[in-house]
Amino acid sequence: MSMTQHAEPAVTSPPAPGPKETDGRTSERPLALRLLARPEVGVFLGAAAVYVFFLIAAPPVREGASMANILYSSSTIGIMALPVALLMIGGEFDLSAGVAVITSALTASMLSYQLTMNVWVGVTVALLVSLGIGFLNGWMVVKTGLPSFLVTLGSFLILQGVNLAVTKLVTGNVATDDISNMDGFGQAKKVFASSFEVGGVNVKITIIYWLVFAAIATWVLLRTKYGNWVFAVGGNKDSARAVGVPVAFTKISLFMLVGFGAWFIGMHQLFSFNTVQSGEGVGQELIYISAAVIGGCLLTGGAGSAIGPVFGAFMFGMVQQGIVYAGWNPDWFKAFLGVMLLGAVLINLWVQRTATRR
Amino acid sequence: MDRSSHSRTRRMAPFVAVAAAAALTLAGCSSSSGGKKSTEDSSGASAGKASTPRMTVALVTHQAPGDTFWDIVRKGAQAAADKDNIKLIYSADPNAGNQSNLVQNAIDQKVDGIAVTLAKPDALKDVIGKAKTANIPVVGLNSGLSDWKNLGLLEFFGQDETVAGEALGKRLNTEGAKKVVCVIQEQGNIGLTQRCDGVKKTFTGSTEVLNVNGTDMPSVKSTITAKLTQDKAIDYVVTLGAPFALTAVQSLTDAGSKAKVATFDLNKDLTTAISKGTIQFAVDQQPYLQGYLAVDSLWLYKNNGNYSGGGEQPVLTGPAFVDKTNVAAVAKYAANGTR
Numbered sequence: 001m002s003m004t005q006h007a008e009p010a011v012t013s014p015p016a017p018g019p020k021e022t023d024g025r026t027s028e029r030p031l032a033l034r035l036l037a038r039p040e041v042g043v044f045l046g047a048a049a050v051y052v053f054f055l056i057a058a059p060p061v062r063e064g065a066s067m068a069n070i071l072y073s074s075s076t077i078g079i080m081a082l083p084v085a086l087l088m089i090g091g092e093f094d095l096s097a098g099v100a101v102i103t104s105a106l107t108a109s110m111l112s113y114q115l116t117m118n119v120w121v122g123v124t125v126a127l128l129v130s131l132g133i134g135f136l137n138g139w140m141v142v143k144t145g146l147p148s149f150l151v152t153l154g155s156f157l158i159l160q161g162v163n164l165a166v167t168k169l170v171t172g173n174v175a176t177d178d179i180s181n182m183d184g185f186g187q188a189k190k191v192f193a194s195s196f197e198v199g200g201v202n203v204k205i206t207i208i209y210w211l212v213f214a215a216i217a218t219w220v221l222l223r224t225k226y227g228n229w230v231f232a233v234g235g236n237k238d239s240a241r242a243v244g245v246p247v248a249f250t251k252i253s254l255f256m257l258v259g260f261g262a263w264f265i266g267m268h269q270l271f272s273f274n275t276v277q278s279g280e281g282v283g284q285e286l287i288y289i290s291a292a293v294i295g296g297c298l299l300t301g302g303a304g305s306a307i308g309p310v311f312g313a314f315m316f317g318m319v320q321q322g323i324v325y326a327g328w329n330p331d332w333f334k335a336f337l338g339v340m341l342l343g344a345v346l347i348n349l350w351v352q353r354t355a356t357r358r
Numbered sequence: 359m360d361r362s363s364h365s366r367t368r369r370m371a372p373f374v375a376v377a378a379a380a381a382l383t384l385a386g387c388s389s390s391s392g393g394k395k396s397t398e399d400s401s402g403a404s405a406g407k408a409s410t411p412r413m414t415v416a417l418v419t420h421q422a423p424g425d426t427f428w429d430i431v432r433k434g435a436q437a438a439a440d441k442d443n444i445k446l447i448y449s450a451d452p453n454a455g456n457q458s459n460l461v462q463n464a465i466d467q468k469v470d471g472i473a474v475t476l477a478k479p480d481a482l483k484d485v486i487g488k489a490k491t492a493n494i495p496v497v498g499l500n501s502g503l504s505d506w507k508n509l510g511l512l513e514f515f516g517q518d519e520t521v522a523g524e525a526l527g528k529r530l531n532t533e534g535a536k537k538v539v540c541v542i543q544e545q546g547n548i549g550l551t552q553r554c555d556g557v558k559k560t561f562t563g564s565t566e567v568l569n570v571n572g573t574d575m576p577s578v579k580s581t582i583t584a585k586l587t588q589d590k591a592i593d594y595v596v597t598l599g600a601p602f603a604l605t606a607v608q609s610l611t612d613a614g615s616k617a618k619v620a621t622f623d624l625n626k627d628l629t630t631a632i633s634k635g636t637i638q639f640a641v642d643q644q645p646y647l648q649g650y651l652a653v654d655s656l657w658l659y660k661n662n663g664n665y666s667g668g669g670e671q672p673v674l675t676g677p678a679f680v681d682k683t684n685v686a687a688v689a690k691y692a693a694n695g696t697r
Binding site for chain 2: 172173
């Protein structure tokens with residue numbers, strides 16, 4: 001199956017040269033089929049299908065501004081879907097990712113406000129808190145050997161409660177105070193939540209970050225030793241350890257990477273909306289995970305890519321906004337979303353099956 | 359194994375974090391504007407305290423965690439409890455079955471009175487019957503205007519969501535709106551649907567509903583932007599909660615739309631937006647009043663046998679309009695988180 005092609009980088013020793021290609025046991029498959037067998041190609045076709053569909057069904061989608069809006073929506077999902085996907089390739093799972101975004105935003109906002117600090121202080125501490133949450137998740141998974149599903153379900157509930165209780169305790173309300181008039185806000189907004197004009201179209205900066213992060217993640221996965229470690233610990237933890245892969249380090253760092261993503265998106269939300277409601281974020285974890293799965297990351301680990309989740313997130317943004325651009329009956333909103341996504345995943349699956357069945 | 363050495367270095371991370379935070383604090387990176395220092399220490403309303411014997415009242419709502427609106431209801435209830443020498447037990451669950459269990463829990467605790475919201479009246483029917491059998495007075499608040507009497511509640515405090523929607527619809531007529539989009543942040547919520555239905559009923563122009571994912575602000579923003587692009591004729595956006603109104607303002611900019619924004623419910627930032635004119639007006643159902651009156655009424659009933667509305671009529675707490683003309687008077691209470 002699709003795992004086989006990724007099992008290769010999992011072994012750190014170089015593949016045995018020579019006989020493999022010429023001994024006749026495996027004949028070279030046509031380029032098109034080999035290409036189709038890659039998980040990200042299936043999701044690319046799915047995304048393209050959804051895009052073309054809405055291009056026809058919803059005239060406003062053809063405008064540049066609409067595309068910028070769709071990409072913005074995709075990018076806020078996509079920036080989180082990337083580390084979530086890497087974590088899944090590494091064989092683990094994070095259910096706390098959605099509320100962790102809000103935890104980070106709340107930390108930055110409340111710390112700056114309550115201590116009347118420059119907002120960068122809050123931003124820095126929030127980063128440390130987010131990385132700390134990731135570290136704790138990873139550390140517990142590695143130490144206890146419990147499924148990450150259970151560990152992060154626990155942290156999901158803890159964070160959800162803490163978000164609410166601490167916010168209430170500190171601010172006396174369930175939402176944070178407006179920090180938009182504080183020192184450093186303007187700068188931070190420029191970094192995390194600005195936008196610029198391209199040919200009269202307003203483009204949000206998160207789109208750029210999204211693509212840059214995806215490029216970095218792709219490079220790390222395919223070109224670095226760390227990338228090999230990620231595939232290895234997700235494919236087979238024990239044999240990875242046997243060949244000298246630092247399993248604990250790899251897993252914990254992947255959880256911390258999710259923490260970093262949560263911090264980044266949390267900061268984006270804080271600096272674009274000025275205040276944060278403590279009850280938000282619940283349910284988002286499933287959207288991030290869906291984007292990663294649609295993007296070709298296996299729930300069992302060991303396979304996937306960084307570019308796949310980019311298309312997965314795009315598909316989410318495209319369908320979510322496309323339905324509105326098409327002006328369809330909003331009662332069916334969630335049902336449309338589900339059908340579209342399931343359809344796209346099935347195309348993805350079918351493409352992969354046809355390509356690999358030989 | 360190398361595993362332990364890795365985790366040992368990693369274990370230092372939290373300490374490093376705390377140390378870094380402390381260092382930053384000491385570095386004196388304080389903000390010269392905004393922040394807590396700029397707000398005066400203002401406490402909420404406080405009246406005298408009743409000398410009546412201590413009683414216990416349970417307030418059981420269908421609040422979802424982290425919702426600003428319910429936080430205000432609870433503050434009102436707490437204020438009344440403090441004044442009346444009442445011990446207030448607050449509990450909430452958006453799931454009707456769980457909410458009914460919470461009411462049962464209150465009965466088991468032998469409280470002196472129960473205030474309950476009736477978002478799903480049928481689910482609470484049995485347990486309210488049990489409270490009556492146990493001789494515990496029950497009052498309704500917020501939702502359930504059409505059902506409180508059938509269920510045998512003593513009195514009811516709230517706003518008819520449909521009536522509030524109708525009032526907003528009429529207001530839109532006088533504002534000269536032609537096409538309205540009503541933004542629902544929680545698909546399938548009865549109260550929210552009734553508000554939009556009310557608007558539709560009295561508004562003479564056309565009304566459309568838009569569902570957004572309320573737990574994800576960036577997606578709320580993009581979806582409203584998408585709607586405004588899809589239908590350029592929209593000249594008024596109506597949101598059903600204060601945070602969504604503030605987000606809708608950003609969507610207008612993104613979509614390059616000239617539409618205006620009106621909303622249900624208030625908060626601190628919203629009053630600022632109304633005085634600045636970025637949001638036109640808000641329909642306030644005075645949640646503080648709902649919580650306050652519900653608890654206070656149980657005290658009155660126990661100590662003087664009174665019941666508001668005589669058990670026949672509900673006591674309406676809204677709809678009250680907050681716009682540029684009266685926002686200044688409301689703003690300072692909103693800043694306290696009580697309006």
